[in-house]
Amino acid sequence: MEDEELRCVGCGAVIQTTDPNGLGFVPASALKKAVDNDEDVYCKRCFRLRHYNEISPVSLTDDDFRSLLSQIQDTDALIVYVVDIFDFNGSLIPGLHRFVGANPILMVGNKSDLLPSSFKRSKLTDWIRQQANKNGIRPIGIELVSAKTNDSVDHLLEVIDKKRKGRDVYVVGVTNVGKSTLINQIIRQSTGIKELITTSRFPGTTLDKIEIPLADGKQIIDTPGIIHAQQMAHYLNGRDLKIVAPQKQIKPRSYQLNPEQTLFFAGVARFDYLHGDKKYGFTAYVENNLFVHRTKLANADSFYANHLGDLLTPPSGEDLKHFPELVRHEFKTTEKSDLVIEGLGWITVPAGVIVAGWAPKQVAVLIRRSMI
Structure with missing residues (x-):
């Protein structure tokens, strides 16, 4: 056998x-x-x-994953590159252009069902394109979908069929962006089979490429995800990740902050209002059940040290031993902006203030023009 x-x-x-x-x-x-x-x-x-819902350690190395992806450059195919719209930088595949060669790239921003209703999707699409261009990626198109709820997947399939022009389709992405869930939706619509490919919120589920035949004899190839150390998900167990990563449509939470006040987002991130002319309203867009604690900036460091793992949790359990230190990123805004903590969400801040975002070492914190 x-x-x-x-x-x-x-x-x-x-x-x-x-x-x-x-x-x-x-x-x-x-x-x-x-x-x-x-x-x-x-x-x-x-x-x-x-x-x-139990995960076993993956023995394949990053080099093993990349060697599988490197085969793509010798093909004539459409590349469907799936990214998490809540973790764009954590979704980046280093050296993607070397893996895909001259093949065209269609970018798919997943988890659109989590966005608040007031979010400007056209602004998000433009921002994704700008970020992709900064990283040397020139997508032929950008689509927003929700693999979980099947939102816009029908439209995505139409776009893929049009842009592949009779070629194979390779679906690529780092772990935890919902790539295999999207493939499952494609399979369900084309074959009626449910849950054919194992899905999980844990990294490293798909261990080798999986080929799904198309009607014209070509294939959709699901490739393994590359584990990316710059993801918030990399530092949390599955239980804690459910608490930190948005699970349902985000409900905005507003806070009136004076200068030199701090918000803790459980124990995984921190926001400081450092300097401004007056008390301002700041709106957080994070998982609805995530614990947010307000304190004075002067007390913030000691508060974090004393309460990490009890009041400020996640992280919890064994994750506490390996959870990296929070790193500070300071910004001065010239317009209404979003301070983005990748994998967590964002805080909308007014123009003309100085703020800081803290996230685990290697997890990206950035500023962008407000999308609401």
């Missing part, structure tokens, strides 16, 4: 029955049962993930 190189339907790993700790492991009895009954074969890792 193993000579036929069976692959896990969920993650693409080669099925094996000899190493319980290795990728693609299936107990021999379970494999025989699945083959005898002509059933889909899921490795032990995917089975545990699907039924118990």
Whole structure:
């Protein structure tokens, strides 16, 4: 059976029955049962993930992931590059232009269902294009979708079919941007099969490329996600990530702050109003259930040190031992702006103030023109 190189339907790993700790492991009895009954074969890792939401460590290295992606440059294909609109910098694939060669790139901003209703989507599309250009990416188009709710996926499929011009389609993205969930929606619409590819909020679910046939003989190829250390998700377990990363449409929360006041976003981020002429209103767009605590700037450092892991949680449990220090990023605004903490959300601030955003080391904090 193993000579036929069976692959896990969920993650693409080669099925094996000899190493319980290795990728693609299936107990021999379970494999025989699945083959005898002509059933889909899921490795032990995917089975545990699907039924118990438990993740196992991935033994593939970043170099292994990149070597798979590097095969794309020798193809003639459309590249669908999926990014998280709440974590653009954390969604960047270093050296993407080397992986894709001369192939055109269609960028897809995922998780649009989380945006507040007042958000200007045209401004977001323009901003994504600007950020892509700064990183050497020249997309032929930008689409906003929600893989989770299936919003605008029909339109995306129409755009893909038009722009691929009879070619294969490679779907690429770093971990945790919802790429496999989007692929699942595509499969569901084209074949009626639900949850074919294992999905999880944990990094590193898809371990090898998975090929989905198209009607004209071409394929949509789902590639493994590259684990990116600049993601907030990289530092949190699945339970805490549900608390930090937005799960439903964001409801704005407004705070009247005097200069030298601080907002803590649980223990994962911090916002300081450093200097301004007067008391101003600041609006936070973060996960609706995330704990936000206001304090004086003068007390902020000691408050964080004394309450991280209890009042200021997440992070919690084992994550506390490995959670990186918060790094300060200061900005002076000349117009109404959004201070963005990647993977968390943003705080809308008025013009003419000096503010600072704090995030775990390597997680990006940036300023942009307000989109509301």
